[in-house]
Amino acid sequence: MFIQVVAILLALGLLMFFAYRGYPVIVFAPIFTLLAVLISGLALMPSYTETYMVNAANYVKTYFPIFLLGAIFGKVMELNGAASSIAQTIVKGLGSKRAILSVILACGVLTYGGVSLFVVAFAVYPFASAIFREANVPKRLIPGTIALGAFTFTMDALPGTPQVQNIIPTPYFGTDAYAAPVVGIIGGVLVFAAGLYWLERRRKQAELAGEGYGTGHKNEPEVLTDQKYPNIWLAIVPLLLVLVFNYLLSRGFLTVNNWYSAELLKTFNIANVKTVSSTWALIIALVIGILAAICINVRRVHNQLAAGLTAAAMGALLAIFNTASEVGFGNVVKTLPGFKLIQNWILGLSSHPLISEAISVNILAGVTGSASGGLSIALEVMGKQYLASAQAAGISPELLHRIASMASGGMDTLPHNGAVITLLAITGLTHRQSYKDIFAITVIKTLAVFLLAVVLSLF
Template sequence: MALQVFAIVLALGLLMFLAYRGYPVIIIAPLVTLLAVVLSGGLLLPSYTETYMTNAANYIKSFFPIFLLGAIFGKVMEMSGAAASIAQTIVNKLGTKRAILAVVLACSALTYGGVSLFVVAFAVYPFAAAIFKEADIPKRLIPGTIALGAFTYTMDALPGTPQIQNIIPTNYFGTDAYAAPLIGILGAIFVFAGGMIWLERRRKQALAKGEGYGTGHSNEPESVDIATLPNFWLSIVPLVLVILFNYLFSRSGFSVKSWYAQTELTDLFNIADVSTVTSSWSLICALTIGILAAMLLNVGRIKVKLASGLTAAAMGSLLAIFNTASEVGFGNVVKTLPGFKAIQDSVFNASSNPLVSEAIAVNVLAGITGSASGGLSIALEVMGSHYLQIAQNVGITPEMLHRIASMASGGMDTLPHNGAVITLLAITGLTHRQSYKDIFVITILKTAAVFLLAFAASLFIPA
């Protein structure tokens, strides 16, 4: 059994190491998967074609529309100038005295409205740099500030967020994007307050030392011509529509649950429970409405670069979905190997509380893979049904499992090898040495919030 466990640990370690070194996950994930199969004495080709590829394809079938539409929505908001208009207005309204808060809120508004994290970083950075320079706050604090607003509570904690990390659990637990709203809001408040306290403390420390924005920085943004940006109120319309229609199609009398007869769904499409697809269908419809609104409100600005923009969005979504699907395929093969039972028992036995055990599993895998969606998908593919069964036995709702899993994915995923962290530092022209400390502290805050909430929720579980 020791060799079988070693095979899985070795494969996971290689996946993490090679991904960190910049090798494409689409290629290395199947290779390390097959290495684990060989070392475990499994059947090589059937494991690849019938388990790895089948499960990767199923993941793409379930989530590609969301990846694609999310990428298009973000790109349209970027091309139209709407994202920049929202960021500029929030930053200007709050002013230099609240520079850090202004940047955090600008990122939060865009992320919660459905704009992808990478687009948010590109859109907000020019305004963050300008207001930090005017307030004479060190530039090295910008990545941590953007990370707090875009990579934390609006990504996976606040109920209804359309980010993929909040949608993935719906497929495993039959929940929707608004699962466990109180827990999510409490977690969001904790992370926001803790992050702001830390960043303001860092600002005051720099001020006491006489450190300002600094000079000689790389990737300094060009000044944005504010006069050319679209109207703020028009710019927020697509975001509001995404949030509004996502709710209407999920939880109101207009819910997609009532659009089709259950007998037809079962007989024609093999959908036994419409709840398993409600969140995906709701978000597909909401994002489509948001995209159309963004395009109609900014036709003149978009039409010249629409073809190239849509191509870039499509290519970005393909890379993202295939990377994550590759990790899902890896997880599904691993759970069939002999050594997995020992690893699974170790994770389960780490805590008798299924919420804590789930948080550990998702956090660890997100940290290892450097991907919130990847780690979350692997954990739920491998152990989601087990957690659901155990939770129901002790009186924990699927909604609680959803929220804890979603928030846990956004914890240790932001280790130094995380793609979003590397991209954020590249955008701002800063290094890990200069700015990662603040990102890491916010990561620790996010992780702590998940475990505090999991322990607190366990107090209300019947003995």
């Protein structure tokens, strides 16, 4: 049994190492999956075609519309200038004295409104650079600031956020994007406040040491002061439409739960509409947001639409197939003999389902370097067990949803995380210069999740 546990740990370690080195997960996830299968002495080809590929394909089938529409929405908001208008207004409105806070809020508004994380980083960075330079705040603090605004409380904590990390738990627990709103808001406020305190403390330390913005930086953006952006009130309309329609279609009078009869749904093998309703609601809300974003500046978007849609589609395909590869990996791993020992070890760390869930999701998100990948693997492998344990203990599935979603955004931002690598590339900085602050935000987020899980376990 020892060698079978080693097989899994070796495969996980190799996947983490190669992902950190920049090799494509799509290529290497199946390779290391089959390595673990081979060492475990199980059938190679059936494990690949009937377990790995089937589960990867199921993930694509379930979430591809969200990945694609989210990428298109973000790209259109970038093309029509709305994303830049929102970022510029917030940054200029708060001024250089609140440089860090203004960048966090700009990222938060865009992320919570449905703009993808990568588009947020591209849209906000030019304004962040300008205001940090004006305030003489070290440039090395920009990645940590953007990470706090885009990768934490608006990604998976605040209720209703249209990011995929908040949608993945819905079919496992029969919940929607607004699960456990009070817990999510408390968690989001904790992360926001603690993260802002850390970054402001780092700014003051740099100020006392006489360190300014710095010189000789790479990828310094040019902010065109004469660039015309849409009016701020017009720019936020698509974001508001996504949020409003997502709510109305999830819990309001337009709820998709009532659109089709149970008899009709059975013909599509849908036993419970709640397993798909959150996805349906977000798909429709994003389509409405995209149409509104195009209408803001039809001429400007039309001139770049073909190239923009191609870029968005390519980005969505890469993102979902990376995650689907990790999901396939996780589903094969759970069939291996050694996994039972690892699963018992994780479950044995705490008898309470919320704490155990937070641990398992954090570990897998950290290993895979992906919030959505680690969350999908954990719930695919142990979701039913957590739900059964929670029901036996009288714990609401909504709490399972919120803790799982927030935990996915904890240790996922280790150095090999794709979003971290991309963020550093956008800002022209290195891990050595800026990762310390990103890691601090990672630790704050992780501690907040466990604090919530522990407090909830006492009631």
